Amino acid sequence: MFKLTAKALACALSLSIAGMAQAAEPIVIKFSHVVAENTPKGQGALLFKKLAEERLPGQVKVEVYANSSLFGDGKEMEALLLGDVQLIAPSLAKFEQYTKQLQVFDLPFLFDNIAAVDRFQQSAAGQGLLKSMESKNITGLAYWHNGMKQLSANKALYEPKDARGLKFRVQASAVLEEQFKAVRANPRKMSFAEVYQGLQTGVVNGAENPWSNIYSQKMHEVQKFITESDHGVLDYMLITNTTFWNGLPADVRSELEKINVEVAAEVNKQADALNQAAKQSIVDAKTSEIIQLTPEQRGKWRDAMKPVWKKFEADIGADLIKAAEASNQQ
């Protein structure tokens, strides 16, 4: 009969202790993003790390990589699908390869303000979009606000005709390309990490960003004019790899889900204040003239850009556009 020697027993024991130690290793969640820490998304990622590590001590370790330091916006989605990163929060403009429905957020002059965006995101239609990419192994966990976009350039932009012939950096979005073509400007897709240099060297002459992105990337130092146009929104979807998320131990996943609700509420509460503070810092820096549009001037931008909606209606769905538009009514 097989008898365990003292040596074999010791060996078996040490193997099982090693196994236990291995099982006790924390789950590492890499959170990669492209913006600075002093922005709504940068703060959201840090708050997620803090709460996850406080409430799941030893079970979860969160590594946050800001400023495209791990993956730039061209690569982060691919990295998520390959399992090289577990959480990202791309701008809603960056999903068109995975679903056309999210293009609704890029339509110019669709939302009157961020409160309307919020109402739409929290509606049944908005919440449904979080699940619209599960067949591609992408699960949406929450919406995070950044804010409304402002136009910037080295030329004063009062009316659409002022933008004619200028080169504008756009995110990887067909809607945003069409938006600039509608005012006879030239859109150039460019990753976020390259925008400052692109503006500095004149590869592009202008851009569209919320105040927090303009200030934290120092774009105001290379843009003489910023028009407070509020012509569109730049918000995010916090996403994960569906297989990874569903494979988490149930108790860990449910705690992380609670944390996600809290983090989204906090990001969305703070985003406007962060943008207003960034705007004030730009005013104080005196690098750029901030242009306020009259209602008539803003109407001209709207009239010029709104035909873009029609071009994307079939892809997005007329009902979804209607639901988004309805969110302007309280």
Ligand code: LMR
């Ligand atoms: C951009 O590329 O302009 C934005 O998506 C960057 C960001 O994540 O806010």
